[in-house]
Amino acid sequence: KTQEESERIIRSTKYAPMGKRGVSISTTVTLFRDYTIEEYTAWANRELMTIVQIESEEGVDNIEKILSVGGIDAIMIGPADMTDDMGIPGQIHHPRVETAFREIIRACNKFGVAPGVHLNNMDDVKKWAAKGMRFITYSYDSKFFKDASKEALHTLRGLPTSK
Known part of the structure; x- marks a missing residue:
């Protein structure tokens, strides 16, 4: 959230x-x-690598001070916590969130730091990669298992049954 935290x-x-x-x-x-x-x-x-998470509006507001410390290799945005902190939980497409993401990308580019974010939707990954996010984590293991299970069940339920 602050330059002091970044220094620590x-x-x-x-x-x-x-x-x-x-x-x-x-x-x-x-x-x-x-x-x-x-x-x-x-x-x-x-x-x-030293990766610092930004998960609040305060962190976005202080992003240049945070990066000015030096030694940070990447910033990782935590969108769930950030949207919760903003009072708009889960709304990662909200204009305030998109403005925050763009501000972090701008500041990271200024300081030569890789801007990053964790996303659960491939369309969002493509969108933010095109806008300059260079350190992206995608999804999580339980979602991969859930999605594969749903697809397998869908396929299995569509198979002909014998009488």
């Missing part, structure tokens, strides 16, 4: 000099490579 996130997710994350270079963390601490922390700061 970077401090806790990045190694020095960008942040103050604790250092442990166990073999699993380094993918079994021989790194010095300096090599590993430089690699991790460069390669590991």
Whole structure:
């Protein structure tokens, strides 16, 4: 929601000099490579993504301050929480929501950060990808199972039965 929260996130997710994350270079963390601490922390700061969620109008209003901290690789919009915070739960096509999405895309592009969103509808994925969303998550596992089950039941119910 705020620049201060963004600063805390970077401090806790990045190694020095960008942040103050604790250092442990166990073999699993380094993918079994021989790194010095300096090599590993430089690699991790460069390669590991820090993704910040924006789920409120306050976050949209502060998006430039949030991004100005540096070290953020992507913004992920949480549309369910955002629309709930706006008092229009679930209305992701509402003009206020679309304005918020566009503002986040604009600010992310200004700061060289990937704008992103979680969507459950492929038409919305296509729409927002065309408008500049570059980090999109689609649907969720239980919806895939539900949709596949519905399609299978529809097919099975249409099969001829023997007498």
